[in-house]
Amino acid sequence: MLSDWGVDFDAVNVEGNEEVLAELASLGAPNVPAVALDGKIVHGWQPKDYAALVGVEYDGGEMLSPDELRRRIDRILELAQQALRACPDALLETKPTARERTLRNLGYHVFRISAAFVDSMEDGRYLMEWFKETAPEAMADGAALAEFGGGVRQRLAAWFATAPADLYAKTTETFYGECTIHELLERTTWHAAQHMRQIYHVLEKEQIIPGGIPDPAVLDDLPLPREMW
Numbered sequence: 001m002l003s004d005w006g007v008d009f010d011a012v013n014v015e016g017n018e019e020v021l022a023e024l025a026s027l028g029a030p031n032v033p034a035v036a037l038d039g040k041i042v043h044g045w046q047p048k049d050y051a052a053l054v055g056v057e058y059d060g061g062e063m064l065s066p067d068e069l070r071r072r073i074d075r076i077l078e079l080a081q082q083a084l085r086a087c088p089d090a091l092l093e094t095k096p097t098a099r100e101r102t103l104r105n106l107g108y109h110v111f112r113i114s115a116a117f118v119d120s121m122e123d124g125r126y127l128m129e130w131f132k133e134t135a136p137e138a139m140a141d142g143a144a145l146a147e148f149g150g151g152v153r154q155r156l157a158a159w160f161a162t163a164p165a166d167l168y169a170k171t172t173e174t175f176y177g178e179c180t181i182h183e184l185l186e187r188t189t190w191h192a193a194q195h196m197r198q199i200y201h202v203l204e205k206e207q208i209i210p211g212g213i214p215d216p217a218v219l220d221d222l223p224l225p226r227e228m229w
Contacts (some may be wrong), residue, residue: 002094009035043176047223050178053136063186064221066168070160073114073189074153075218080110081149084142086208087199092142096202103202104145108135110195111149111189117188118159126174126184190222201228 002009010021024034026040034043035050040048049059064072084092084107092104101109111135120126139145168182179187197219203209211218 002050002054007056046176061223063182064189066165066182066185069185069189070156072218072222073156073185073192075215076151076189076193076196077111077114077149077156077211079215079218080107080144080192080199080212083107083196083199083203083209084145084149087142087203088208089141091202091206091208096198103154103199105134107142107145107194107199108133108139108148110192110199111145111152113195114188114192115152115155119186120153120174120183120184121159121163123139124173126172128175138214186223190224193219193222194224197224198228 024036025039034041034052037053040053042053048058049110063069087107087137089105090108093102095102096106109131113131116126116130119130135145139148168180168185170181171178172181172184174184197213199211200209204212
């Protein structure tokens with residue numbers, strides 16, 4: 001994204017780099033992604049705030065409506081369930097990138113960050129700790145992960161069924177600052193979408209699901225990172 005804006009920057013891999021992690025923490029960012037400039041930092045995937053930090057104009061378009069985001073996140077989680085059911089057990093224990101996260105934990109993460117939206121509505125806060133959770137030992141295969149995902153979809157559906165229309169304009173506290181509930185829902189939706197498409201990317205490369213995501217339109221108009229990983 002910074003490259004697209006013509007901004008020169010130094011990319012830093014924080015994996016296992018305690019010195020860099022300590023520097024991020026000193027600036028108020030517990031983890032990545034983050035963009036820092038002259039002692040200021042924007043934490044989390046927040047393109048609008050990145051643009052303000054580096055001094056460029058940002059035009060990210062309008063957010064999808066809450067009702068459309070409701071439909072999207074349910075479909076995204078359904079697609080994640082389908083992919084994980086097709087994933088061989090041995091592949092689940094592999095690490096698609098240099099990060100320490102296995103495909104099993106990536107699958108769990110898709111559903112956990114989605115459940116975190118409901119958790120935050122119930123608790124009144126949005127915690128970084130939820131993002132760090134890993135799959136319980138009992139969720140040892142794709143079927144178990146997909147079953148967990150089904151429960152998350154039910155929780156979301158129940159929450160949406162009772163959420164008043166004016167709620168989405170209200171603000172809530174998150175680990176990266178204050179935002180509207182509409183913005184948090186959008187973030188949750190594209191975050192789940194990003195990891196769902198990563199899972200399909202792996203399965204496509206392994207020729208388990210040739211052709212990738214069966215419903216790519218589910219990604220349309222979401223502010224996804226350009227990079228796959």
